[in-house]
Amino acid sequence: MPRLIMEKYAMPLQPAAERVQNFTEVALGYDQETAVAEAKRCLECKKPKCIEGCPVEVPIPQFISLMKTGDFQGAIRQIKAKNSLPAVCGRVCPQESQCEQLCILGKKGEPVAIGRLERFVADYQLAGSGDDVQNQLAKKVITKSKKVAVVGAGPAGLTAAGDLAKMGYQVTVLEALHVAGGVLMYGIPEFRLPKAIVQQEIEAIKKLGVAIKTNYVVGQLATVDELLAAGYAAVFIGTGAGLPYFMNVPGENLNGVYSANEFLTRANLMKAYRFPEYLTPVKAGQRVAVIGAGNVAMDAARVALRLGAGESSIVYRRSEKEMPARHEEIEHALEEGVKLALLTSPVEFHGDQKGNLTAMTCIRYELCEPDQSGRCRPVALKGSEYKMPVDNVIMALGQGPNPLVGRTTPDLELNRWGNIVANEANGITSKAAVFAGGDIVSGAATVILAMGAGKKAAQAIDQYLKQKI
Amino acid sequence: MYKIVHKEILSEVILLFEVQAPQIAAKARPGQFFILRLDEKGERIPLTIADTNRDTGTITTIFQVVGRTTREMSKLNVGDGILDMVGPLGEASEIENFGRVVCVGGGVGVAPVYPVAKALKEAGNEVIAIIGARNKELLFWEDKLAAASNQLIICTDDGSYGQKGFVTQAVEQVAAAGKIDCLWAIGPMPMMRAMAATTKPLGIKTIVSLNPIMLDGTGMCGACRVSVGGETKFACVDGPEFDAHQVDFDLAMRRLSYYKEEEKRAEAVANCQCGGDGQCHG
Ligand SMILES: Cc1cc2nc3c(=O)[nH]c(=O)nc-3n(C[C@H](O)[C@H](O)[C@H](O)COP(=O)(O)OP(=O)(O)OC[C@H]3O[C@@H](n4cnc5c(N)ncnc54)[C@H](O)[C@@H]3O)c2cc1C
Ligand SMILES: Cc1cc2nc3c(=O)[nH]c(=O)nc-3n(C[C@H](O)[C@H](O)[C@H](O)COP(=O)(O)OP(=O)(O)OC[C@H]3O[C@@H](n4cnc5c(N)ncnc54)[C@H](O)[C@@H]3O)c2cc1C
Ligand code: SF4
Ligand code: SF4
Ligand code: FES
Numbered sequence: 001m002p003r004l005i006m007e008k009y010a011m012p013l014q015p016a017a018e019r020v021q022n023f024t025e026v027a028l029g030y031d032q033e034t035a036v037a038e039a040k041r042c043l044e045c046k047k048p049k050c051i052e053g054c055p056v057e058v059p060i061p062q063f064i065s066l067m068k069t070g071d072f073q074g075a076i077r078q079i080k081a082k083n084s085l086p087a088v089c090g091r092v093c094p095q096e097s098q099c100e101q102l103c104i105l106g107k108k109g110e111p112v113a114i115g116r117l118e119r120f121v122a123d124y125q126l127a128g129s130g131d132d133v134q135n136q137l138a139k140k141v142i143t144k145s146k147k148v149a150v151v152g153a154g155p156a157g158l159t160a161a162g163d164l165a166k167m168g169y170q171v172t173v174l175e176a177l178h179v180a181g182g183v184l185m186y187g188i189p190e191f192r193l194p195k196a197i198v199q200q201e202i203e204a205i206k207k208l209g210v211a212i213k214t215n216y217v218v219g220q221l222a223t224v225d226e227l228l229a230a231g232y233a234a235v236f237i238g239t240g241a242g243l244p245y246f247m248n249v250p251g252e253n254l255n256g257v258y259s260a261n262e263f264l265t266r267a268n269l270m271k272a273y274r275f276p277e278y279l280t281p282v283k284a285g286q287r288v289a290v291i292g293a294g295n296v297a298m299d300a301a302r303v304a305l306r307l308g309a310g311e312s313s314i315v316y317r318r319s320e321k322e323m324p325a326r327h328e329e330i331e332h333a334l335e336e337g338v339k340l341a342l343l344t345s346p347v348e349f350h351g352d353q354k355g356n357l358t359a360m361t362c363i364r365y366e367l368c369e370p371d372q373s374g375r376c377r378p379v380a381l382k383g384s385e386y387k388m389p390v391d392n393v394i395m396a397l398g399q400g401p402n403p404l405v406g407r408t409t410p411d412l413e414l415n416r417w418g419n420i421v422a423n424e425a426n427g428i429t430s431k432a433a434v435f436a437g438g439d440i441v442s443g444a445a446t447v448i449l450a451m452g453a454g455k456k457a458a459q460a461i462d463q464y465l466k467q468k469i
Numbered sequence: 470m471y472k473i474v475h476k477e478i479l480s481e482v483i484l485l486f487e488v489q490a491p492q493i494a495a496k497a498r499p500g501q502f503f504i505l506r507l508d509e510k511g512e513r514i515p516l517t518i519a520d521t522n523r524d525t526g527t528i529t530t531i532f533q534v535v536g537r538t539t540r541e542m543s544k545l546n547v548g549d550g551i552l553d554m555v556g557p558l559g560e561a562s563e564i565e566n567f568g569r570v571v572c573v574g575g576g577v578g579v580a581p582v583y584p585v586a587k588a589l590k591e592a593g594n595e596v597i598a599i600i601g602a603r604n605k606e607l608l609f610w611e612d613k614l615a616a617a618s619n620q621l622i623i624c625t626d627d628g629s630y631g632q633k634g635f636v637t638q639a640v641e642q643v644a645a646a647g648k649i650d651c652l653w654a655i656g657p658m659p660m661m662r663a664m665a666a667t668t669k670p671l672g673i674k675t676i677v678s679l680n681p682i683m684l685d686g687t688g689m690c691g692a693c694r695v696s697v698g699g700e701t702k703f704a705c706v707d708g709p710e711f712d713a714h715q716v717d718f719d720l721a722m723r724r725l726s727y728y729k730e731e732e733k734r735a736e737a738v739a740n741c742q743c744g745g746d747g748q749c750h751g
Contacts, residue, residue: 176687178506178513178553186689215555217687221492242689246701253694253701253720255727262690270513270684276738279512279537280684281731355723403688403706 006109009038011116016335020305023190023273026332027091032070035120039067042112045104050114053102055452056159058082060099060114067117075121083118084162085155085201085451087126088184090119091193093448094326126200143168146465149232150174151218151405154182155447156238156438158205159454160461164236165208167462172232174216176404177269182240184447186269187261189299191306195268219404224412224434233468234433234461237420238454241439243400247291251349252395256283256357260292260300260396267303284309285391289360291315291346292396293323298330300394301338309392313339315346317365317378343367343378347385349393359389399444409434419443427457435461470550471505474527479609482534483577484543485519491526493518493556499564499584500678500710503528503556504686507541511552514538515683515705517581518557531580531609537735558686559709562676566593568650571643571673572618573599573636573664575656579610581678582655587617594650595619599639601656605630636660637667649673654713658722665713675713679704681724695721 012028013019019026030038042064050060059078066074079086093099095115103111148164150157153175161171179185184198206212218224218239227235244259246252263282266272270280284307290297293316304312314333316323319342323330334340341362348361364384367376401418413421413430420429420436427435437453439445475487493503497518504515520529534543545551562585570589574582579600590596598618602608603626615621622639623631632639636656643649652675654664661677668675681693681704688706695704698715702708 176555177685178555215553217555217558220557221496242687244689244691246691248701253696253724255724259691262684262692265684265690271510275731276735278510279735281728281735283727283731354726355720356727 004105004109005041008041008110008113008116009034011113013332016332016337019191020302020336023306025194026191029123030116030120032120035117036067036070038113039064039117041105042068043105049102049104050099050112053099055098055448056083056455058086058099058118063121064112064114064117067121072121072124076125079118079121083451084159084205085447086118087122087197087201088155088193089448089451090115090117090122091197092188094446096327098448122201123197126197144170144465146170146233147172147231148234148236148461148465149227150236150238151224152176152182152238152240152438152440153180153202153212153214154238154240154438154450155184156240156440156450156454156457157182157236158202159451160236160238160435160437160458161210161454162205162208163455163458164461165205165210167458169462169465171210173210173212174218174222174227175212175214176217178214179269180212180214182238186265187296187299189264189268189303191302192299217404219408224405224409224431228433233465234435236427236454236457236461237405237429237434237436237440238438238450239402239405239440240450241399241444242402243418244395245397245400246395247346247397249346249348251351251357251360254349254351254357255355256285256351256391257349257393258395260290260296260394261399263300263394264296264303267307273303273307282307283392284312286310287390288312288392288394289315289341289346289388289390290394290396292398293318293325294396294398295325295329296398297394297396298325298333298338300396302333302336304392304394305336305338311339312337313341315341315344315362317343317345318376319343319367322375341388345378345380346393350387357391357393359387360393361385361387399439401440401443405440417443424453425456426460427453428460433464470552471554472550473545473547474525476545476547479531480607483531483607483609484534485529485531485580485609486542486545487522487527487529488551488554489526490528490554490556493554494521494523494526494528497521497528497557498561499588500562500581501557501559502581502686502709503530503554503558504683505551505555506553507538507545508552511541512538513553513684513686515558515680515686517678519580519583521584531577533577536732537739540736540739555686558705560707562588562653562710564588564592568594569597569647570594571597571599571640571649571652573601573640573652573654573656574614575601575636575654575660576603576607578654578656578660578678579608579614582653583610583613583617585653585655586614589653590617590619597622597643599624599636599643601625601636601639601660603627635663637663640664640667641671644668644671644673652676653678653710658718658725661713661716662718662722665716665718669714676710677713677716678709679711679716679721680709681721682728695724 063078266282272282365378438450572586601624696717
């Protein structure tokens with residue numbers, strides 16, 4: 001029995017002082033030697049718990065076992081059988097609350113770095129070393145005459161499309177933006193998830209025979225009913241949670257107040273950080289305040305620093321303990337110089353004659369006894385208002401469901417927030433032949449949960465179409 | 470690629486493109502717009518669908534050269550392609566038989582008001598079209614507006630053609646002659662604001678088409694937010710047409726000017742020597 005190594009091998013990072021100057025990836029990835037060493041920490045448990053924590057059931061012990069012997073191609077084949085976006089998931093999955101949380105090794109020490117290993121083999125393959133695997137895995141296998149339409153090319157839609165194509169269906173993905181990828185392209189910044197990698201993984205899905213039509217807004221170019229009438233035997237809706245929330249406080253429409261979606265879309269999708277080579281502008285003034293403390297807020301605060309903001313602060317109503325962002329993201333943000341203004345929230349924004357933001361009035365909060373959800377309830381402190389100078393504010397308060405499909409599909413049941421009502425186990429909605437999954441059903445969640453929903457819906461669509469004569 | 474099949478230079482700063490886009494052409498209704506991206510590094514900009522031809526699968530758009538993207542676009546020719554076009558976007562105009570309606574187009578706004586006038590006339594309205602520009606050289610589509618209306622009034626600021634004066638004055642004349650049941654006004658923000666101020670005391674239901682800065686056009690970013698009746702609306706999905714008497718025009722105009730410096734810089738580097746990365750302009 002080899003000696004147990006209790007700690008994960010460290011992930012090499014770009015030094016904080018350097019990385020705030022650029023948009024290249026923060027986490028550099030294991031080298032081959034470290035990857036094999038980390039793989040060797042895995043106990044290959046008889047009853048592995050890790051798999052239960054993965055929404056798409058990646059065969060974790062199996063792929064790690066192959067890695068130990070240097071068989072990276074075998075490893076990626078194992079992963080790809082279950083997960084069509086491993087280079088993405090290896091980077092952005094909240095592993096600490098999923099696969100790694102349940103890892104048996106984690107009881108005694110640190111869990112196996114499953115995400116980092118997944119990333120390593122995925123990158124190994126994308127780098128070309130595993131090309132033949134790519135081609136073996138991604139072969140057109142259209143064997144069925146039935147056509148399926150997938151609305152939205154985010155992780156949910158792409159996964160459903162890939163799985164349905166593997167089953168032999170003719171799949172067309174309809175995407176509103178000019179590129180596929182959803183939040184992976186417009187939301188998550190380049191320095192956490194390089195866009196070239198997202199596009200490479202999407203290319204692999206296309207090789208399965210999936211057609212992707214960009215610039216196609218369902219609800220405008222065609223409604224769901226029109227798609228069904230046009231010969232699609234089933235429709236999967238994965239339109240995401242793309243509607244930004246604002247606070248409804250005075251001054252919110254001043255120039256310089258952004259939604260996180262707008263700020264990040266300008267920076268990521270439109271590459272405004274390379275303005276004026278790329279023509280879309282974005283501003284991050286001397287003082288930037290980000291309202292909210294989730295992953296989206298961390299991303300926005302870190303992008304602001306990279307765009308040249310002198311100061312970038314997270315403004316949050318509760319305390320550090322309650323911040324919903326991943327621990328690692330908060331740590332990286334703090335290392336880079338993001339400041340925290342806790343127990344604080346804006347109540348009004350002020351501008352100059354040109355309508356440009358200059359300051360905000362904040363109010364302080366204190367935490368009282370926990371509410372039903374177990375979180376401490378923040379209570380505003382009367383008379384604690386104070387003014388804070390600020391050039392840009394980025395609202396990262398969460399997102400609601402994108403409304404276009406709901407508005408144009410009258411017999412599709414929505415809940416009171418506008419999310420599509422669908423069975424979690426199979427994506428079945430109130431409308432025959434229509435399935436849904438991902439953020440449009442669950443509300444803003446995670447990449448891998450959206451993928452899991454896409455996967456389950458693909459199976460349910462297959463069953464549905466087999467029953468239909 | 471969306472191919473340009475016809476190009477017309479309507480004035481020094483206004484051009485017409487007819488572009489191959491059969492799916493958009495099949496679906497577009499009056500009041501709707503599309504968003505284009507000329508090339509990989511381009512900005513996404515919104516333009517109104519001024520006309521469609523379902524037989525040829527083309528749409529017509531008329532644009533004014535105001536900055537970098539519209540200038541680059543003006544250099545394209547028949548046979549060239551536009552990389553991305555997404556549409557139709559926005560809510561269509563609410564067309565019904567109101568009775569006696571007025572359609573006002575100011576400057577480049579003559580183009581977007583044309584499909585509305587045409588649809589209103591087809592719906593049985595008596596349509597009075599009023600088109601205005603600074604001078605004769607800037608006027609276009611007089612013939613099309615004449616065909617889409619029962620009466621056409623032309624105004625130029627300098628009196629070089631039609632009657633001298635602003636479109637608001639023409640509206641006052643039309644109102645004096647008989648009841649106006651509904652009015653559309655599309656043009657530069659100051660013109661739409663002036664129109665709202667003119668028709669409000671007269672109690673004329675007035676609709677304007679707002680043109681805020683947009684990004685995705687699908688309700689995802691909130692860049693296009695405008696204040697209507699004290700409520701924040703996203704012009705790309707809730708509009709672009711709104712009740713003129715409820716619109717906060719001052720806010721809308723201020724929001725349009727947020728990127729002035731960047732717009733200048735983008736124009737400057739287009740003409741510079743350093744290869745476009747902005748070094749020679751700081
Ligand atoms: C800034 C940010 C950072 C995040 N970081 C993480 C992270 O680190 N880890 C993690 O696991 N999760 C993260 N998330 C959450 C994660 O990205 C989402 O949960 C996931 O992308 C949801 O996938 P989806 O397929 O349901 O929707 P989306 O990714 O939102 O994709 C939906 C797609 O549908 C398209 N669409 C919408 N309406 C229409 C229409 N009418 N017609 C055609 N197409 C349409 C949209 O354009 C979009 O491309 C983050 C989210 C954000 C915003
Ligand atoms: C729904 C909608 C429909 C439109 N339809 C038409 C049309 O049919 N024909 C037409 O010529 N223009 C139309 N516009 C305006 C057009 O989108 C802008 O003129 C264009 O984006 C300018 O891009 P640019 O890079 O050439 O100029 P920029 O350098 O980006 O801008 C130059 C100046 O133009 C103004 N501007 C910038 N963006 C906009 C904008 N979105 N709307 C209005 N002014 C703007 C600003 O004052 C700015 O300082 C429409 C806008 C919207 C929102
Ligand atoms: S997909 Fe995500 S949850 Fe599943 S094994 Fe990979 S990193 Fe873990
Ligand atoms: S639970 Fe942990 S140690 Fe066990 S097989 Fe899974 S990854 Fe390896
Ligand atoms: S342009 Fe993004 S929401 Fe309207």
